[in-house]
Amino acid sequence: MIVTLTPNPSLDRTIELAGPLARGDVQRALDAHQEPGGKGVNICRALAASGIESLAILPGDADDPVLLALTAQGIPHLGLPIGATLRSNIAITEPDGTTTKVNEPGPVLTNEQQSALVELVLEKAEGASWLVLAGSLPPGVPDTFYADLTRELKTRFGAAAPKVAIDSSGAPLAAAISAGPDLLKPNADELAELTGISDPDSLEADPHLAARAAQTLITAGVGAVLATLGSQGALLVTAEGYWLATRPPIVAVSTVGAGDSSLAGFLLSDLAGASAPDCLRQAVAHGAAAASLPGSTVPAVTQTDPSAVTVTAFATHPKEDDQ
Ligand SMILES: O=P(O)(O)OC[C@@]1(O)O[C@H](CO)[C@@H](O)[C@@H]1O
Numbered sequence: 001m002i003v004t005l006t007p008n009p010s011l012d013r014t015i016e017l018a019g020p021l022a023r024g025d026v027q028r029a030l031d032a033h034q035e036p037g038g039k040g041v042n043i044c045r046a047l048a049a050s051g052i053e054s055l056a057i058l059p060g061d062a063d064d065p066v067l068l069a070l071t072a073q074g075i076p077h078l079g080l081p082i083g084a085t086l087r088s089n090i091a092i093t094e095p096d097g098t099t100t101k102v103n104e105p106g107p108v109l110t111n112e113q114q115s116a117l118v119e120l121v122l123e124k125a126e127g128a129s130w131l132v133l134a135g136s137l138p139p140g141v142p143d144t145f146y147a148d149l150t151r152e153l154k155t156r157f158g159a160a161a162p163k164v165a166i167d168s169s170g171a172p173l174a175a176a177i178s179a180g181p182d183l184l185k186p187n188a189d190e191l192a193e194l195t196g197i198s199d200p201d202s203l204e205a206d207p208h209l210a211a212r213a214a215q216t217l218i219t220a221g222v223g224a225v226l227a228t229l230g231s232q233g234a235l236l237v238t239a240e241g242y243w244l245a246t247r248p249p250i251v252a253v254s255t256v257g258a259g260d261s262s263l264a265g266f267l268l269s270d271l272a273g274a275s276a277p278d279c280l281r282q283a284v285a286h287g288a289a290a291a292s293l294p295g296s297t298v299p300a301v302t303q304t305d306p307s308a309v310t311v312t313a314f315a316t317h318p319k320e321d322d323q
Contacts, residue, residue: 004040004132008106010089012037014295033295036069039134046264046298097252106138128162143171150179182223236280245284261290
């Protein structure tokens with residue numbers, strides 16, 4: 001069982017343009033899609049597509065469009081009523097696969113609502129294999145929310161605590177490191193920001209540089225880092241070593257949620273007892289399949305091709321000459 005918490009869920013609208021985005025112009029859309037979203041929600045959608053048992057915990061009233069859509073899609077979820085409408089996020093996709101995303105801040109979560117959400121998570125996470133804490137934090141929620149929850153989980157369940165994976169950005173992600181999560185899933189931008197590297201493109205261009213950056217997070221107490229590097233594939237960095245997974249180029253249709261599908265692919269492989277490199281292989285296969293689908297559509301494992309992914313192992317401490 002995998003439990004996810006998405007404190008700031010969204011109704012994701014994707015607008016497909018027939019040509020490049022023209023700022024300031026009126027453009028007619030080719031098509032539009034709408035999905036319940038937010039990172040943990042997407043992970044549960046991807047797990048459900050592959051028949052894996054999961055529970056998405058999120059704030060939101062039962063009649064909110066996000067929760068109605070989850071119910072309609074048969075995605076197991078638990079909403080904490082907040083008396084406010086969840087946010088809508090917009091993605092604009094161009095024919096060459098370029099995606100422009102505009103995310104709203106989301107409704108404020110009061111202190112009482114935050115405490116109730118934490119209690120709900122602690123109750124439902126008991127006995128789970130993984131707890132995934134995912135996405136941005138809504139207004140009113142302190143940056144230490146994920147760190148505090150991770151610590152609380154360890155205090156309450158000790159050695160029986162579920163493994164914690166965190167997929168966030170900015171201050172909440174930075175604050176989470178000291179709580180020693182089992183897995184972080186940054187993309188190149190997030191990894192660069194976390195490790196003080198000014199040029200995220202340099203991490204996609206040089207995965208060994210990305211591995212060295214991720215290694216500093218392992219030294220700081222993180223169990224493993226799954227770093228997604230866009231078309232360059234992904235890295236899995238642990239104290240034992242690191243693996244680089246690459247794949248043949250794909251025609252990207254929409255990259256929205258591709259990282260979430262990567263994490264879902266990793267988790268469902270881990271749940272099946274796969275080795276670390278095979279979990280990474282499935283993560284890259286899932287991410288590629290998601291990027292080939294419109295909007296924030298998530299693939300089932302049967303729509304992925306892990307055999308197309310090449311995984312290479314490298315030494316524990318990535319060195320300058322691991323090129
Ligand atoms: O604003 P956040 O919480 O950082 O990200 C939210 C979001 O962009 O993440 C998902 C894709 O990963 C989308 O479903 C959703 O709109």
